[in-house]
Amino acid sequence: MRPERVTIRVRRGGIGEPDRIEAFDVPYREGMSALDALIWVRTHVDSTLAVRYACINANACKECTMRIDGRAGYACTARLDAAGALVEPLDNKPLIRDLVTDIVPPRERLAAHLDDSGDDRDGSGRP
């Protein structure tokens, strides 16, 4: 028997905030992924839910890495069944907000590459 809806529970919160679990009921579709459910929530219920993804379901971008029922994995390839799922941010990466953690390799971070102020007087880099 196919369920009509399935519940996805999300651990939410930002840096320095107490975290909380929020539950969302989403329409069930055979074979759907945890990311499908999260995208549905962002589109129809709460667009402030922070989750990062690019490729949607090609298992290519690696941005939707999170914990699903306690295990680290990709939300785009984790199938939901009638029991739903608990999704949480990775616990071994710095939290940014909700399900988003800092997964950017150190050498690709903006902070590693900053120059001077953009309003230097003569373009020389001197303020």
Place this chain on the structure above:
Amino acid sequence: MAHLRTDVLVVGAGGAGMYAAIAAAEAGAQVVLADKSLVGRGGATIMAQMTVAAAVGEWRPDHWTRHFADTVAAGRGLCNEELAAILCEEAPVRIREMDRWKVGWARENGRMRAVAAPGHGLPRCVYVDFLNTGPAVARTLRGRVARAAGVRRVSGLAVLDLVVHDGRVAGAAGIDLEDGAPVTIAAGAVVLAAGGLTRLFRRNSASANMGGDAYALALAAGAELVDMEFPQFFPIGHLAPRLVGMDPIMWDPFRYKLGGRLLNGRMEDFVENYGARDSGVYTAPRDITSYAIVKECEAGRASPAGGVFLSFTHIPEPALRAAFGPVIDRLAANGIDLTRRPIEVAPIAHYHMGGIRVDARMATRIEGLFAAGEAVGGANGANRLSGNAIPEAFVFGERAGRFAAEAARGGSAWRVGDAGRAADFLGAAAGRRRGGAGLGALWAELQALMWDRVGLLRNGDGLAAGRARIREMRRRDLPALAPAARRGFDPALRDWFDLRASLAAAEAVALAAAGRRESRGAHQREDYPETDPALARNQIVHQEEDGALVCRWAPVVGAAHAPAPPAAAE
């Protein structure tokens, strides 16, 4: 405030952006390679599990002029022949370069293996097994970029506006998505390599980044777009059952290699009823196949999920496994056994033929502003030949990087005060709402509107209504939904800027589609079903000071010299 200075800024780090960064660095330029996602993982290239067209000529004797002839024929009279000739002539050079960089093109008896694909006169499409072309290409280029001297890679940086002085680009402004803070970048030249706009359509094969950013940036900077009425719909995108961890356009190579039957909801062959030969092999052009499927569904003969069936049940399992190896197991994990049941497919927005108008140097009419990859318009005319997207990323990326490095030697036109002014627009765009509630609904509405009114089968009334609603969204709804600027990662802020770009791109598509009163290639008008020989011209779109988009006609650009195969190739 966060600031970067560089010779060349490359916006978008897929295949084209990475190739541009490598070429610019090789030409001696300092480069910033920026992407909204992770460098080398967020574009369309990595998702391409398919094949790469190039007249390498190892598998069968070939010559680039034959590839050119096939490209121009597929483009239905609208190809910019100068760009198409560059694409076809330089594709084998880049394929061999990638080979030296150990991408791993499939080989048989030492020769680079090539397969047939629709529209090509001979087997010309190289690939990496199994369905691994895009990931292998992305991995190879990521490695080259990481080793290139003078390339700074920045992941999670959204470039939102270009700074232009007196017709010359000076740099850009954006936000660091990690914390919402403004970032400015002074640059001698900028390469727009942020891909196409397939995300605008409800059914698409896109990554979430294919929302038309490059087109919106180009329009706002004063550059022109060409052929915007031509989004390509891939005819047999995966529809059901839900497939995760695989590219929704993966069925094409199955058809190349094995043949696959398209059947309507009554399990009847139908493609040949629409004037294309498709018996047993996959030879029907993409535009005709898409049209046939939509018409079959309209006639009430759709499969349960609203598409048609694609069946391989006539292929023995050993043949399937020999052709696709471990992919068969990945399908099994998705509950799909091709020997027992057909899957359901439907057209899906896949690529954009239109894009930024450039010359042979990949230069726009704004000095120092270049484009590369899918963001470029013109080479593919009204219908892109299968396999031409990845070589376009390589060839146009390499050229854009090389010529941008040259252009950047004059230094940057960045001025005192630019950083402050550039950051101000972020503040001005921000509204009072917290969280940007309603953005999700507006996104969904835009995707539905583009699919229903500006999609595969168009008519004048639908286009007019669609365009009016897009303009209303741009001018009224979007400003009213501006989220408050606040520090910290804010998905609503990104959504809002994404939507701002997508609405500009959507309006350009609807405007050009309304203007082309004929059917040609990927542009099919129910009210003008015939091709009008007088309209073998391109439409050019630019943006006025007040944000209004304006369209005009221009003659098709011919090849600088008429490409003809050498006698030996005949």
